[in-house]
Amino acid sequence: MISQLFNTVYIIELIAFFTACFLLDKKTGVWRLFIPFQFLILCVETAGWYAHFKLNTPIPFVFSFLTIISGVFYIYILSRSKELRAAKLRVWPFVVLFLIFAVADHFWLQELSEYINLTEAFGNVINGGIACYLFIIILKKEEIVNFLADEYFWFANGLLSYCLGTTVVYVFYQTLSKVNLYNNVNTFRAINTSLVVLFYGLL
DSSP states (O other): OHHHHSOHHHHHHHHHHHHHHHHOOGGGGGGGGHHHHHHHHHHHHHHHHIIIIISSOOOHHHHHHHHHHHHHHHHHHHHTSHHHHHTTOOOHHHHHHHHHHHHHIIIIISOTTSOOHHHHHHHHHHHHHHHHHHHHHHHTOSSOOOGGGOHHHHHHHHHHHHHHHHHHHHHTHHHHHHHHHHHTOOHHHHHHHHHHHHHHHHO
């Protein structure tokens, strides 16, 4: 049963947490926030596993809470790039809009006992849009850009890939469910795992 906890995604998140602890010192600035953020992810994943497999009581609201925190966190990290700060992009309207949608999704659009997947999809659209805007600014630069040394470029790449992938998965969730029944393969989990690997690999 413990193997259900230590799946591929959890192991990657565990590696990311310890890597962040060792590599992200005070000089890394805003990136150091990934240490408590990754710790929160591990806590939620562990709590979700314990509730589901030990207590036989799924707790989707905990994952919904993590989705809201993640959406706001990624918006904030993107906003700290020098390109978006120079462009004077105001991100607080996106945060407010995201939070309003999350509340509406939780209380009116879906059942209280369900995971707020619509909120995750909406957050993906916002973060994906901001990431694309960052790419446009970088590509319009007249000077030569060293992409290998630009941590925000790689973060935006990973985030955009993850956002696009998970949004498509949720849009075609019903179709994937039918594929699961036909092939007896958890297609959703396989795709999600691949996206998580890609996201952390580009960080």
